[in-house]
Amino acid sequence: MRTILVTGGCGFIGSNFIRHILQATDWRVVNVDSLTYAGTTTSLKGVEESSRYAFVRGDITDGALVSQAVGAYDADTIVHFASESHVDNSIENPAVFVRTNVLGTYALLEVARRHNIRFHNVSTDEVFGSLRNDDPPFTETHNYAPHSPYSATKAAADHLVNAYYHTYGLKTTVSNCSNNYGPFQFPEKLIPLFVTNLMLGKKVGVYGDGKNVRDWLHVDDHCRALRLILEDGRIGETYCVGGSAQRSNLEVTRAILAEMGMGDDMIQFVKDRPGHDFRYAISHAKIAAELGWQPTVSFEEGIHQTVAWYRNNEWWWRPLRKH
Numbered sequence: 001m002r003t004i005l006v007t008g009g010c011g012f013i014g015s016n017f018i019r020h021i022l023q024a025t026d027w028r029v030v031n032v033d034s035l036t037y038a039g040t041t042t043s044l045k046g047v048e049e050s051s052r053y054a055f056v057r058g059d060i061t062d063g064a065l066v067s068q069a070v071g072a073y074d075a076d077t078i079v080h081f082a083s084e085s086h087v088d089n090s091i092e093n094p095a096v097f098v099r100t101n102v103l104g105t106y107a108l109l110e111v112a113r114r115h116n117i118r119f120h121n122v123s124t125d126e127v128f129g130s131l132r133n134d135d136p137p138f139t140e141t142h143n144y145a146p147h148s149p150y151s152a153t154k155a156a157a158d159h160l161v162n163a164y165y166h167t168y169g170l171k172t173t174v175s176n177c178s179n180n181y182g183p184f185q186f187p188e189k190l191i192p193l194f195v196t197n198l199m200l201g202k203k204v205g206v207y208g209d210g211k212n213v214r215d216w217l218h219v220d221d222h223c224r225a226l227r228l229i230l231e232d233g234r235i236g237e238t239y240c241v242g243g244s245a246q247r248s249n250l251e252v253t254r255a256i257l258a259e260m261g262m263g264d265d266m267i268q269f270v271k272d273r274p275g276h277d278f279r280y281a282i283s284h285a286k287i288a289a290e291l292g293w294q295p296t297v298s299f300e301e302g303i304h305q306t307v308a309w310y311r312n313n314e315w316w317w318r319p320l321r322k323h
Contacts, residue, residue: 008082210250217243
């Protein structure tokens, strides 16, 4: 039976991935999480009861702790989600991002090398920089051109992973995904922030003119892609995972408003963030050709499901809101 060690499994994508793995496979899961502000055990309510799940509280920069967990549970794979991921926070405090995203990844790679186990790094399309309206989507061969402290640290992590493959022969894979959304997403991110703001009777703040474009990927589709990469992905390769759902921030906002029966009077345009990338779009042609993956949740259905989830799960998000 396969045993994977998941870092950051109490966060948004990590918790959804753990649920997916326990439902779709017979694998065992060891979750290592330091429970920073964006990670909460409530995201795995019910999962703790599974005999195939174990939780270890600890920091990914603590190589001795992670190594002990790998040995104790006989893990054969590290799936690395744990990261600082909010661009605004990276602008305010880049040092935290360097520590977690760069030094944390390095510490985990050393553990994987010591135990000679598989390593998968979950990364972002933001490492490729920004696109213009008429540019083709990012692919695995695009040059890296990060523009924020967040994306720069994720790019550094990707480079470290690939260096460990080429230098030490470590069994690695990398995936770069587009913007995720869905249940259990911390309410600082655009979609859950806007949904919960509106539920609280507050207006939503749209950066600049709202024309910045992102490609949206439902977290369920992302988790399925990650499982396929772990099962059949080629060692040493990178796979781009996109949702084929490019929308401007204003279009996303209006889709949420429409779903909640509200109008543009709830929009408040605010000063744009520094270095705000204009457009991200990512091709999933490679993972489709090699592993047969395609996104299955349309943006419209995904927004409908996500708004309904936040409406029905105030117990989860209300304690996490600062105000």
